Each structure stands twice: as C-alpha cells, then as structure tokens.
Amino acid sequence: MTKYKFHHPIYLWLLVGLIINSCNGQPKETTKESKPSPTVIKNFKAVGLAPDFDTTLVSQYFRSIFQDSKGNLWFGTIAEGVVRYDEKTLTYFSNPDGFINNTVYAINEDKDGNMWFGTDQGVYRYNGKTFKNYSQKDGLNHLDISRKSILVDKSGNIWVGTHGGVYRYDPAADSKGDKCFSLVKQLPIMNVAGIMEDKSGNIWFASSDKGVFRYDPTQAEGKAVTNLAEKEGLGENYAGGIAQDKAGNMWFTMKNGICKYDPRRAVGKTFTDYTAKDGLGGTEFWGLIIEQSGIIWITARGATTRFDPSVPLPNPKAFTVFTPADGLNCCVQSMYQDKSGNIWWGTGQGLYRFDGKRFYQVKKKGPW
Structure with missing residues (x-):
C-alpha cells in the first residue's frame, strides 16, 4: 500500500506554472492558475x-458532476441547486429561475441539448431558458431520484432511477400533455x-438491496432482464458504483469492497472481489470511476483509493490510498472525468481536483 506524504508547504507552490502530465496512468491536470476567476452569478x-459555511467555496455539498456537449461543467449541490461553470461565469440556478428544489443528485443531457436534473422532488428539464418539473402528475410516482440515476442511452431514451424503481420518459406523451x-x-x-449503458447497448442498474440488473433491449420481454446478486456470485446484494472497463468487464462497489464481473469466464469464476485485504483503503465503499487510462478510483469512508488493475496481485503497488492528510476530504460524494481528462471530486467540504500527486480545493475564484 503506497501513500503520498509531503512535509513542506513549498511543494505546492512549486507546482504553480507547471503542467502535470499523465504519469503511470494518472489523469492529466493543467496548472492551477491556467484559467481566470469566473464571474459569479447568484x-x-x-x-x-x-452556519459556519465557507462562502468562498463553490458549494459545501456536491452530489453530482456532469459536462455537457458544449463543454460546460454542471455541479449538483445540496442547498444551492445546480451550478454551471463555463470558464467565464459560475452561474447558480435555483428558485428565481424556476428550479424550486435545491438538492441535485443526478445530471444528464439529451440529444436535443436539454439538461435533466434529478432531485428529491422529481425531475427537472432545462431547455436553456426555462425549467420544467416532472412529478406524480406526470407519472413519476417516486420523487426521490437516486445519485447517478439519470441515463440518456444511445437511442435517446431517458431512464430515471428512484428509491422505488426505474422509470422511462416518453417525449411523445409529454408533447400531448399526457x-x-x-x-x-x-x-x-x-x-x-x-x-x-455498456458498449453493447445493455442497460445496467445497480441497487442497494437486490444486486445488479442487466437489461438487454434486443431480447424478448421475458428474457430481457438478468439479475446478478449474491447467489450468482456477486459479493453482496448491495451495489453502489458501476462502470465498465475497456476490456468489457463490469465493476461494482459493495459495502466491503469492489467486484469485477467478467462474463467471458467460466461460471463460478466470473466474479472477482477486492477488499481491504488486497489494499483498498477505508470502510463502507461508495463510489467508483474508471478513468480513460484504465485506472480505477474507489471512494470509501475514511479514504479514496487509486487502483491500477494492470498490476498483478498480490502487489502493494497496485493500490495507492489517499486520506484527508493528502488534501482530500474523506466524504467524497461524486467523481467525474471531463473531456480533457481532468477528474473532479465533489465532497462534503467542497470541490476538489488532483494535480497528479495530491488533491487541492477549487473555490469560486479557482484555481480552475
């Protein structure tokens, strides 16, 4: 298990003006002063x-992060609605704009450029000018939208995951007011x-109580859904984070670690579990993201782990564990890699970026 420590604050100042290139599969990060401070619109x-909230932060609690087709970054917060960063402005959308709910758990964009936001009071659609709310009157009987649970698939279908099941959106019915x-x-x-959605067009649903479900739209109705749960070899019926690597393996977070599912292997060997015994840091695992290089980041209570699956195990070099001592608040609630390869971490104490060795906080004035 490897852990970075820096004993002199001058190290951070030496990074100013430099470009930290990708190293050993780590994400590329630009200099901390490469972009001017945006104008804040709120x-x-x-x-x-x-009560002691630091007003210099972009926000205190981040639940979701997304980059749209224009390159704008959107941040879903608790208490401050959704925030858009377009390099020139940092715009906060909330009640005065028709976005009544201030807690945003999921963000996505449809093929027409509309932005979709999942909240604990239903779904909102933003067409660039106005917000429209969808709730029970629109057939969305469960209003609590889960984190990372709005998907726009390759065919343009919109899927919404709630605390009470999965819903699909019908634009034709919406246009008629139904x-x-x-x-x-x-x-x-x-x-x-x-x-x-995986590379083959299957839709995957991770649940916190029934394992993982795969929906194959090419199959007949009775054969379209496959459940992967504890009895099939999944470590637990709880599944949080979900991602697919370049080789086609599916990865899930569980309460006690992460699990790799390789459907090409023989029955009984399709699942591989990784836990603290292998080198993961922290307890009660939450999120998972696979960056473009193949490196996997796993968040947990007390730590965030960088895992290089190309390193054969057992080998402590496969895992790098970061704790709050390395600059990142331990309560990571969202992770996202943008189109430039930069990874953003949303926590319970603000927004963070990674400079290749340690984490630094991004505030309203930057460094962006």
Missing part, C-alpha cells in the same frame, strides 16, 4: 447550509444506486 440565498413517465415493470421495485 441571485438567491441558500437555505440549509451549515403522463410521460412510466414504471419499467420488467424490473423489480428497488432502491436504484446507479444506471449506465
């Missing part, structure tokens, strides 16, 4: 922030923890 007062969200009855009622 015409409301947030409700629900801690109920436009319907429960996907092929799937069980479950607490959705994430949705993604």
Whole structure:
C-alpha cells in the first residue's frame, strides 16, 4: 500500500506554472492558475447550509458532476441547486429561475441539448431558458431520484432511477400533455444506486438491496432482464458504483469492497472481489470511476483509493490510498472525468481536483 506524504508547504507552490502530465496512468491536470476567476452569478440565498459555511467555496455539498456537449461543467449541490461553470461565469440556478428544489443528485443531457436534473422532488428539464418539473402528475410516482440515476442511452431514451424503481420518459406523451413517465415493470421495485449503458447497448442498474440488473433491449420481454446478486456470485446484494472497463468487464462497489464481473469466464469464476485485504483503503465503499487510462478510483469512508488493475496481485503497488492528510476530504460524494481528462471530486467540504500527486480545493475564484 503506497501513500503520498509531503512535509513542506513549498511543494505546492512549486507546482504553480507547471503542467502535470499523465504519469503511470494518472489523469492529466493543467496548472492551477491556467484559467481566470469566473464571474459569479447568484441571485438567491441558500437555505440549509451549515452556519459556519465557507462562502468562498463553490458549494459545501456536491452530489453530482456532469459536462455537457458544449463543454460546460454542471455541479449538483445540496442547498444551492445546480451550478454551471463555463470558464467565464459560475452561474447558480435555483428558485428565481424556476428550479424550486435545491438538492441535485443526478445530471444528464439529451440529444436535443436539454439538461435533466434529478432531485428529491422529481425531475427537472432545462431547455436553456426555462425549467420544467416532472412529478406524480406526470407519472413519476417516486420523487426521490437516486445519485447517478439519470441515463440518456444511445437511442435517446431517458431512464430515471428512484428509491422505488426505474422509470422511462416518453417525449411523445409529454408533447400531448399526457403522463410521460412510466414504471419499467420488467424490473423489480428497488432502491436504484446507479444506471449506465455498456458498449453493447445493455442497460445496467445497480441497487442497494437486490444486486445488479442487466437489461438487454434486443431480447424478448421475458428474457430481457438478468439479475446478478449474491447467489450468482456477486459479493453482496448491495451495489453502489458501476462502470465498465475497456476490456468489457463490469465493476461494482459493495459495502466491503469492489467486484469485477467478467462474463467471458467460466461460471463460478466470473466474479472477482477486492477488499481491504488486497489494499483498498477505508470502510463502507461508495463510489467508483474508471478513468480513460484504465485506472480505477474507489471512494470509501475514511479514504479514496487509486487502483491500477494492470498490476498483478498480490502487489502493494497496485493500490495507492489517499486520506484527508493528502488534501482530500474523506466524504467524497461524486467523481467525474471531463473531456480533457481532468477528474473532479465533489465532497462534503467542497470541490476538489488532483494535480497528479495530491488533491487541492477549487473555490469560486479557482484555481480552475
């Protein structure tokens, strides 16, 4: 297990003006002063922030991060709605703009450029000018949208995961004013923890109580859904983070670690578990992201781990464990890699980036 430590603050200043290139598969990061401070546009007062909230932060709590087709970054927060960063401005959308709910768990963009936001009061669609809310009146009977649970698939279908099942959006019904969200009855009622589409067009649903479900739209209705749970070899019925690597393996986070699923292997050998015994840091594992280089980042209570799956195990060099001593608050709630290869971490104490060796905080004025 490797851990970075720096004993002199001058190290951070030496990084200013440099470009940290990718090294050993780490994400490329630009200099901390490469972009000017954006103009902050905000015409409301947030409700629900801690009394000692640092107003220099972009926000205190981050639940979701997304980059749209124009390159804008969107940050879903708790108490401050959704925030858009376009390099020139940092714009906060909330009540005055028609975005009534201030907690955003999921963000995505459809093929027409509309932005979709999942909250604990249903779904919002933003067309660049106005927000529209979808709730029970639109067929969305469960309003609590889960984190990472709005998917726009390759065909343009919109899937929404809630604490009470999966819903699909029907744009034709919406255009006629009819109920436009319907429960996907092929799937069980479950607490959705994430949705993604794999390279073959299968839709994957991670749940916090029933394992993982794979939906194959090319199959007949009775054969379209496959459940991978504890009895099939998945380490637990709890699955949080979900991602696919370049080789086609699926990766899931579990309460006690992460699990790799390789459907090409023989039955009984399709699942491989990785836990603290192998080198993962922390306890109660939450999120997982696979960066473009193939490196896997795993968040947990107390630590964030960088895992290089190309290193044969057992080998401590495969795992690098970062704790708050390395600059990152331990309560990571969202991770995202943008189109330039930079990875963003949203935590319970603000927004962070990684300079190749340690983490630094991004505030309203930067460094972006």
